[in-house]
Amino acid sequence: MSTMDRALTGQARLLAEGHVTSPRGFRAGGAYAGIKTAGPGVLDVGVLVSDGPLHHVAARFTRNMVVAAPVTASRARVAAGDVRAVVVNSGCANACTGAQGDANAEEMARLAAARLGLRPEQVALSSTGLIGSQLPMERIAAGIAGADPAADGGERFARAIMTTDPRPKMAAAWFEHGGIGYTVGGVVKGAGMIHPNMATMLSYLTTDAPVPVPALDAALGRVVERTYNMVTVDGDSSTNDTVLLFANGAGGGELDEAGLRAFESALLVVCISLARQIARDAEGAERLIEVTVQSAVNDADARLAARTVAGSILLKSAVHGGDPNWGRAVAAIGRSGAAIDPARLRLSVGGVLLFSQGQPVPFDRRAVEDAMRGEDVTFAFDLGLGEGEATAWGCDLSEEYVRFNSEYST
Amino acid sequence: MSTMDRALTGQARLLAEGHVTSPRGFRAGGAYAGIKTAGPGVLDVGVLVSDGPLHHVAARFTRNMVVAAPVTASRARVAAGDVRAVVVNSGCANACTGAQGDANAEEMARLAAARLGLRPEQVALSSTGLIGSQLPMERIAAGIAGADPAADGGERFARAIMTTDPRPKMAAAWFEHGGIGYTVGGVVKGAGMIHPNMATMLSYLTTDAPVPVPALDAALGRVVERTYNMVTVDGDSSTNDTVLLFANGAGGGELDEAGLRAFESALLVVCISLARQIARDAEGAERLIEVTVQSAVNDADARLAARTVAGSILLKSAVHGGDPNWGRAVAAIGRSGAAIDPARLRLSVGGVLLFSQGQPVPFDRRAVEDAMRGEDVTFAFDLGLGEGEATAWGCDLSEEYVRFNSEYST
Numbered sequence: 001m002s003t004m005d006r007a008l009t010g011q012a013r014l015l016a017e018g019h020v021t022s023p024r025g026f027r028a029g030g031a032y033a034g035i036k037t038a039g040p041g042v043l044d045v046g047v048l049v050s051d052g053p054l055h056h057v058a059a060r061f062t063r064n065m066v067v068a069a070p071v072t073a074s075r076a077r078v079a080a081g082d083v084r085a086v087v088v089n090s091g092c093a094n095a096c097t098g099a100q101g102d103a104n105a106e107e108m109a110r111l112a113a114a115r116l117g118l119r120p121e122q123v124a125l126s127s128t129g130l131i132g133s134q135l136p137m138e139r140i141a142a143g144i145a146g147a148d149p150a151a152d153g154g155e156r157f158a159r160a161i162m163t164t165d166p167r168p169k170m171a172a173a174w175f176e177h178g179g180i181g182y183t184v185g186g187v188v189k190g191a192g193m194i195h196p197n198m199a200t201m202l203s204y205l206t207t208d209a210p211v212p213v214p215a216l217d218a219a220l221g222r223v224v225e226r227t228y229n230m231v232t233v234d235g236d237s238s239t240n241d242t243v244l245l246f247a248n249g250a251g252g253g254e255l256d257e258a259g260l261r262a263f264e265s266a267l268l269v270v271c272i273s274l275a276r277q278i279a280r281d282a283e284g285a286e287r288l289i290e291v292t293v294q295s296a297v298n299d300a301d302a303r304l305a306a307r308t309v310a311g312s313i314l315l316k317s318a319v320h321g322g323d324p325n326w327g328r329a330v331a332a333i334g335r336s337g338a339a340i341d342p343a344r345l346r347l348s349v350g351g352v353l354l355f356s357q358g359q360p361v362p363f364d365r366r367a368v369e370d371a372m373r374g375e376d377v378t379f380a381f382d383l384g385l386g387e388g389e390a391t392a393w394g395c396d397l398s399e400e401y402v403r404f405n406s407e408y409s410t
Numbered sequence: 411m412s413t414m415d416r417a418l419t420g421q422a423r424l425l426a427e428g429h430v431t432s433p434r435g436f437r438a439g440g441a442y443a444g445i446k447t448a449g450p451g452v453l454d455v456g457v458l459v460s461d462g463p464l465h466h467v468a469a470r471f472t473r474n475m476v477v478a479a480p481v482t483a484s485r486a487r488v489a490a491g492d493v494r495a496v497v498v499n500s501g502c503a504n505a506c507t508g509a510q511g512d513a514n515a516e517e518m519a520r521l522a523a524a525r526l527g528l529r530p531e532q533v534a535l536s537s538t539g540l541i542g543s544q545l546p547m548e549r550i551a552a553g554i555a556g557a558d559p560a561a562d563g564g565e566r567f568a569r570a571i572m573t574t575d576p577r578p579k580m581a582a583a584w585f586e587h588g589g590i591g592y593t594v595g596g597v598v599k600g601a602g603m604i605h606p607n608m609a610t611m612l613s614y615l616t617t618d619a620p621v622p623v624p625a626l627d628a629a630l631g632r633v634v635e636r637t638y639n640m641v642t643v644d645g646d647s648s649t650n651d652t653v654l655l656f657a658n659g660a661g662g663g664e665l666d667e668a669g670l671r672a673f674e675s676a677l678l679v680v681c682i683s684l685a686r687q688i689a690r691d692a693e694g695a696e697r698l699i700e701v702t703v704q705s706a707v708n709d710a711d712a713r714l715a716a717r718t719v720a721g722s723i724l725l726k727s728a729v730h731g732g733d734p735n736w737g738r739a740v741a742a743i744g745r746s747g748a749a750i751d752p753a754r755l756r757l758s759v760g761g762v763l764l765f766s767q768g769q770p771v772p773f774d775r776r777a778v779e780d781a782m783r784g785e786d787v788t789f790a791f792d793l794g795l796g797e798g799e800a801t802a803w804g805c806d807l808s809e810e811y812v813r814f815n816s817e818y819s820t
Contacts, residue, residue, distance in 0.1 A: 066744030066752045096740055096752070098769030131737025132770045239741050313723070327541025330506055331649050334476030342476045342506070359508030360542045399809035 011175060012184075012266035014273060018172020019154030022185040023208035025051045025250030029153040030160030033143030035091035035136060036129070045143025046160030048204055049085035049116055054249035057083040058217040059124075060224050062241035068095035068131075069105040071240060074124040077109075078244075081213070086124040086204060086244055087112035087144060088161050090189070094127040094135050095239040104135040111144045126202050126242045128163055128189065158187040161202050165189050166281050171273035173266040175209075177259035182209040182251045184266040188228075188274040201228060203243045203274060209263050210249035219264040220245045227271035230303065230392040231278050232311035279393035280375075284400030287319055288393060291379045293333075296388030301338040303390040308336035309379060310394030320396035322373040324365065326354045329379050344384030350377065421585060422676035424683060425593075428582020429564030432595040433618035435461045435660030439563040440570030443553030445501035445546060446539070455553025456570030458614055459495035459526055464659035467493040468627040469534075470634050472651035478505035478541075479515040481650060484534040487519075488654075491623070496534040496614060496654055497522035497554060498571050500599070504537040504545050505649040514545040521554045536612050536652045538573055538599065568597040571612050575599050576691050581683035583676040585619075587669035592619040592661045594676040598638075598684040611638060613653045613684060619673050620659035629674040630655045637681035640713065640802040641688050642721035689803040690785075694810030697729055698803060701789045703743075706798030711748040713800040718746035719789060720804030730806035732783040734775065736764045739789050754794030760787065 021028050030043035059078040061071050077083050087108060094101050105125060113120040127135065147160070158168035172185040190201035211219070224243060245267075255263060280288045291310045296302035309315060312332035318325040326349055334340055347355040350371020354363050371377065377396075431438050440453035469488040471481050487493050497518060504511050515535060523530040537545065557570070568578035582595040600611035621629070634653060655677075665673060690698045701720045706712035719725065722742035728735040736759055744750055757765040760781020764773050781787065787806075 064741060064744040065750040066740050066755075093737075096737055096765060096769060098767070101769070131735075131741060132765075239744060325541075327503070327506055330476055331474060331541060334474040334649060340475040345476075355506060355542075357508070359506060359511070 011262045012173045012269045013175070014269045015172045015174055018183070018185050019158055019170035019187050020048055020185045020204055020206045021151055021154035022172040023183040023206045023250065025208055025248045026206045026246070027051065027149035027151055027153060028157035029147040029149040030156035031143045031146030031148070033139040033146070035089055035139050035143070043156060043160035044090045045140065045147055046088045046157040047085065047112060047116070047144065047147040047149045048157055049149050050206070050246045050248045051250070052084070052248050054210060054247060055082055055084050056211060056213045056216050056247040056249070058213065058220040058245045060220060060243045062238060064239050066096065066239050068093055068127060068240040069097060069101035070094055070125045070127045071242060072102065073105045073109060074126065074242060077121055077124050080121060082122055083124045084118055084122045085112065085116055086126065088126040088202065089135070089140055089143065090161055090163050091129040092127060092133050092135050093129045093131045093240050095131045097132065097134055100134055104137055107137060108135065108140050111141050115144055124244060126240065128161065128202055128240055131239060154185065154187065161187065161189040163189060169274055169277040169281065171270045171277070173269040175262040175266040177255055177262050178253050180251055180253040182207060182263065182266070184209070184263070184270050186270045186274055188278060190278050201238070201241050201278065203228065205243070205245040205267065205270065207247045207263065208249065208251035209247060209255060210251070210253065211247040211255060211260065211263055215260050216245060216247050219260070219267055223264065223267050223271050226268065227275040230307060230390065231275045232307055232392065232394045275393055279395045282395040284398040285395035286398060287374070287396045288376045289316070289319055289379070289395055290376060291381070291392045291394070292389070293381045293383065294389045295383045295385055296390070297339045297386040298388040299390060300388070302388035303392070305333050305336045305338035305381065305383070306390045306392035309333050309381070310392040313397055316394060316397035319372060319377050320398050322369060324349060324368040324372055330355055333381060339385060340383060341385060346382040346384065348380045350374070421672045422583045422679045423585070424679045425582045425584055428593070428595050429568055429580035429597050430458055430595045430614055430616045431561055431564035432582040433593040433616045433660065435618055435658045436616045436656070437461065437559035437561055437563060438567035439557040439559040440566035441553045441556030441558070443549040443556070445499055445549050445553070453566060453570035454500045455550065455557055456498045456567040457495065457522060457526070457554065457557040457559045458567055459559050460616070460656045460658045461660070462658050464620060464657060465492055465494050466621060466623045466626050466657040466659070468623065468630040468655045470630060470653045472648060474649050476506065476649050478503055478537060478650040479507060479511035480504055480535045480537045481652060482512065483515045483519060484536065484652060487531055487534050490531060492532055493534045494528055494532045495522065495526055496536065498536040498612065499545070499550055499553065500571055500573050501539040502537060502543050502545050503539045503541045503650050505541045507542065507544055510544055514547055517547060518545065518550050521551050525554055534654060536650065538571065538612055538650055541649060564595065564597065571597065571599040573599060579684055579687040579691065581680045581687070583679040585672040585676040587665055587672050588663050590661055590663040592617060592673070592676070594619070594673070594680050596680045596684055598688060600688050611648070611651050611688065613638065615653070615655040615677065615680065617657045617673065617677070618659065618661035619657060619665060620661070620663060621657040621665060621670065621673055625670050626655060626657050629670070629677055633674065633677050633681050636678065637685040640717060640800065641685045642717055642802065642804045685803055689805045692805040694808040695805035696808060697784070697806045698786045699726065699729055699789070699805055700786060701791070701802045701804070702799070703791045703793065704799045705793045705795055706800070707749045707796040708798040709800060710798070712798035713802070715743050715746045715748035715791065715793070716800045716802035719743050719791070720802040723807055726804060726807035729782060729787050730808050732779060734759060734778040734782055740765060743791060749795060750793060751795065756792040756794065758790045760784070
């Protein structure tokens with residue numbers, strides 16, 4: 001975590017457990033409908049609903065120019081401004097599916113709305129899974145009927161949105177303002193195809209704080225930029241990425257400027273936790289790679305540099321082998337496009353300085369090898385140029401990743 | 411190969427065999443000096459010398475901001491304009507090596523110049539291998555002494571520059587102008603860390619045609635853009651990339667505009683062959699991926715789109731498994747940054763149309779699986795937007811690649 005992240009998150013506390021139904025006034029659930037190929041018990045349809053009193057929503061969607069039907073449908077609903085629920089299926093992406101795909105997305109929203117006593121325009125939706133197949137609508141309908149949203153259903157919802165994730169990813173944080181304690185909760189799915197600009201990532205975030213829509217949207221934009229857009233697994237971005245943030249005001253009270261800052265701190269804490277969970281749980285990965293860049297010319301350069309290093313396939317392979325091949329990290333930052341002066345660049349791995357003033361520093365190879373074989377491997381660059389800083393997260397690249405992704409659709 | 415590549419290369423013929431000493435007036439050689447860890451017989455120092463009468467040279471170097479000592483030294487020599495030879499070692503990159511690295515690079519040029527009867531400023535140099543170690547100068551000296559450049563030494567030179575390449579990569583082409591036949595020859599090394607902007611790639615090109623320096627430089631720029639900059643293996647670019655093109659005029663005669671066009675055709679033929687050899691021989695790769703993009707808004711967009719698809723790790727994994735997961739190709743082109751209208755986009759794999767007008771086309775799955783299990787797998791996009799076109803080359807991603815790159819330095 002960079003110095004700035006530490007400062008920004010200082011006002012909020014990460015909770016040991018929690019998810020989308022940790023804040024008051026949210027219900028969630030999940031059902032097995034046979035859309036994923038695995039057997040019963042593997043949930044694949046999830047529903048999350050906000051009971052208000054406020055229905056404030058902010059969202060971010062994929063920047064891919066090929067966009068799945070549910071993204072088109074959800075984008076319009078968020079713009080219209082009265083989204084109160086979301087229905088999600090895993091196992092089929094409903095992407096590259098033409099007019100039939102659009103019709104199926106609308107029907108999926110209609111089915112969920114009917115079940116929840118809402119209008120179809122009040123239900124956002126997401127799909128994730130294989131591209132190019134039509135949704136099995138009977139199974140979607142059965143899943144919606146069985147999802148059974150409840151105040152303790154956040155974990156079931158987190159399981160229902162999983163594709164190749166080895167476990168559900170959930171987090172919650174707490175902040176206090178004006179004598180009231182508020183909670184921010186979240187879930188995320190995404191294990192492959194994760195890259196800056198949100199990749200195949202679905203995330204749903206909730207809070208019982210009364211955050212006005214403009215502030216909610218601005219906070220989400222800033223936090224996504226620092227978290228989900230700083231995670232890279234394999235360089236591929238998806239057609240379906242969606243982040244939805246619901247604020248229902250169920251905690252009551254009012255947030256002034258300081259309250260909004262505290263809310264954003266809590267949101268950042270939750271999303272950092274979820275971003276790290278994505279990187280750690282990536283397909284085939286055994287290690288989390290954390291890359292911090294300090295003293296870049298500006299934050300944009302720092303982000304570019306950090307993401308490029310975290311995404312370097314050669315470096316990811318070296319980390320997989322526990323090999324202190326720091327030259328790959330220096331080569332990656334050099335090609336990142338960020339301004340670099342090799343004579344000023346310093347690189348530490350696991351806290352051990354390896355490179356300074358344009359050349360290698362003698363180091364204890366055993367200490368660095370140990371650092372590279374831990375669960376978290378940290379690469380810390382100091383560029384010596386300015387005030388910019390950023391953190392990016394990635395993971396090692398394993399034979400298992402390749403095996404897995406060469407067998408996915410067949 | 412795109413339509414334009416076919417038109418441009420129409421004036422030249424690829425030869426069945428050939429390399430840097432196929433054109434008249436070049437000598438090359440290689441020696442074993444123990445710089446690479448493998449045993450005797452594995453050449454690791456190479457020398458290539460032009461005997462004139464002309465000493466025209468053009469070059470392109472890495473765009474990485476961290477640049478190896480031999481690149482700095484060679485760039486200055488090419489700018490000074492009288493380069494007559496190049497000395498290359500494999501096994502050590504002389505990158506991130508500070509002032510000692512610069513001094514070693516100069517000494518390496520001095521040793522080669524003394525042996526060849528040239529001035530040190532007339533000898534360019536390259537190093538490739540592990541980053542962050544100093545050159546073993548005694549072994550470099552021994553290698554230079556033993557390299558023994560000769561008119562039949564092109565293949566030895568090609569072997570000496572290899573790192574993890576499974577075989578030497580060589581090509582030559584022939585063209586005729588004004589009653590004289592001329593040859594263009596080339597070698598290249600590079601098996602990992604290959605990406606647009608030339609990655610860890612060293613290439614040396616020779617011709618006996620009397621090409622003036624400005625025309626030589628312009629032709630090299632255009633050809634590199636269409637070939638080496640369109641090869642992607644793993645997204646990493648190196649600190650050492652170098653392409654040197656020598657024209658010695660040993661064939662005599664003179665080239666007018668038509669002659670220069672014929673020369674560029676031959677250069678393109680050689681570099682397309684070498685680019686394809688790089689992709690095919692990439693670390694752990696079993697298949698060549700060729701991505702053509704037609705009807706993009708412009709050539710720049712077409713290149714961006716083709717390179718992004720060829721570099722998609724998910725697609726590379728699917729190709730490794732022979733899995734017709736075309737959705738990954740569509741998702742990759744969608745995130746490439748090129749202008750795309752999904753409703754106009756058409757994708758064929760191995761000549762079979764799979765996607766058109768925003769949705770999948772029913773196809774013979776067996777035929778596509780067969781196409782994906784061949785040595786060459788072709789993805790052909792038609793964007794339906796304009797006149798831009800490009801071809802990019804990549805390879806499948808295998809478990810072997812990961813295994814290899816997790817064990818490289820240790």
